[in-house]
Amino acid sequence: MASTNTTEIVKSTAPVLKEHGEAITKVFYKLLFKNHPEMMDIFNMTNQKKGDQPKVLANAIFQYACHIDKLALLGDAVESIAQKHTSLSISKEMYPIVGENLLKAIKEVLKDAATPEIINAWAEAYNDLAVIFITREEKIYSEREQLNGGFRNSKEFVVVDKIKESDVITSFYLKRKDKTPTPTFIPGQYTSISINIPGHEHKYTRNYSMSDCPSKKHLRISVKKEKGNPDGIVSNYLHTNINKNDSLNLTMPSGPFTLKESKKPLVLISGGVGVTPLISMYKNNFLNGNRPVIFIQCVLNSKVHAFKNEIDKYATKNTKSIIIYSDPLTLDNINNHNTFKGYLTSKILNKIDIKNESDFYFCGSKPFMINTMNILKELKVNKNQINFEFFGPSEKIAY
Ligand SMILES: Cc1cc2nc3c(=O)[nH]c(=O)nc-3n(C[C@H](O)[C@H](O)[C@H](O)COP(=O)(O)OP(=O)(O)OC[C@H]3O[C@@H](n4cnc5c(N)ncnc54)[C@H](O)[C@@H]3O)c2cc1C
Ligand code: HEM
Structure with missing residues (x-):
């Protein structure tokens, strides 16, 4: 002191x-x-x-x-x-x-x-x-x-499967190389991957959320190929160079963005690749709790829309899945019932009958997060029912 x-x-x-x-x-x-x-x-x-x-x-x-x-x-x-x-x-x-x-x-x-x-x-x-x-x-x-399968520092995992989820997102299924049990975690948590990239002097370390619920079978991460000038170094390397049977070093999953104890209905709102921690919560809720849940996925269009089938597969009568395409393709069926065009608005939330006493969890790009927070404020959602995570340095968003 x-x-x-x-x-x-x-x-x-x-x-x-x-x-x-x-x-x-x-x-x-x-x-x-x-x-x-x-x-x-x-x-x-x-x-x-x-x-x-x-x-x-x-x-x-x-x-x-x-x-x-x-x-x-x-x-x-x-x-x-x-x-x-x-x-x-x-x-x-x-x-x-x-x-x-x-x-x-x-x-x-x-x-x-x-x-x-x-x-x-x-x-x-x-x-x-x-x-x-x-x-x-x-x-x-x-x-x-x-914890079951727990460890300190990092351990070697082997890629047992690599699945393309959309034009930009690919999943990597991972198991411990030494065949010890797959570690458990709380949905919403993330791991760190440290990787040597040939031709680069230093290692690169990046966080990736668990995109599946805890299971004995595997851990899964789902990575968006970051485009830009320059292109994202680690995500592009993973997409291009890491294949089945390759190894990656992972730390035990961590992170505070996990479901709080509650029986309230859940509203999960994702922007782009921000879907990863939320789909883990969603699948886990299906297997272990089954609170009423509305999953709102905001994406550009069907080409970059990951996990549509998986979310449908884990739907129950207590689940509603809503899609909002900001730039839909002609083949994308906008029906203003469960598929909308544009960005998330309070009008859409009212139309799909969101209850403002629900617990809200959201994750996506910074503009998406600011927009979502403003809407929740407009709907007078209580601050302590709002939870979010940045895929970068944590920031506050004004409420
Ligand atoms: C808690 C947490 C969880 C996460 N979970 C996921 C997940 O589940 N899936 C996922 O895909 N990602 C996730 N991320 C993001 C991930 O950690 C990486 O940040 C992401 O993959 C990009 O890394 P990269 O090395 O490919 O890109 P980087 O090389 O770090 O580049 C990132 C972006 O910055 C731009 N850029 C690069 N250099 C510059 C520069 N000098 N000036 C300006 N712009 C520049 C690039 O064009 C690119 O768009 C998570 C992050 C956090 C913190
Ligand atoms: C009292 C001392 C420290 C304080 C107050 C502090 C504070 C912070 C904060 C605020 C963040 C951002 C968290 C987030 O974005 O969620 C962070 C991240 C981080 N800290 Fe610390 N930290 C401390 C000590 C250390 C030490 C000793 C190390 C060891 C090298 C360290 C390494 C890191 C790293 C690597 C990150 C992630 C940064 C990135 O993603 O680039 N910190 N720390």
């Missing part, structure tokens, strides 16, 4: 942190990768180039500075970060490395304003925060190790 003096100094420097937070975290990452190039194996360097990750870290540090005297308020944030860290096998030995480079970055950006007193206070505060994370992460590691 930080001393009163440290608490006061850290709180009083919070506004400075807010102002210079992004600059500090950018310098921090530059120093970290220069002094410890092996860290490039675990960080998503695309998020670094786009600047998303420094913003998220800066915000986390700022929030910590503001709440240093009431850390309990950081609970959910700590849990979400700890889940991300454990998916990446972050170890306690890495904390002093990060701390040292963070303090150097604070000194470099704040210059003379970073007096020895301020630096010492931040060193103490960082150590306290590190202890909170290390303790929680060790607990998660050891709990996961106890």
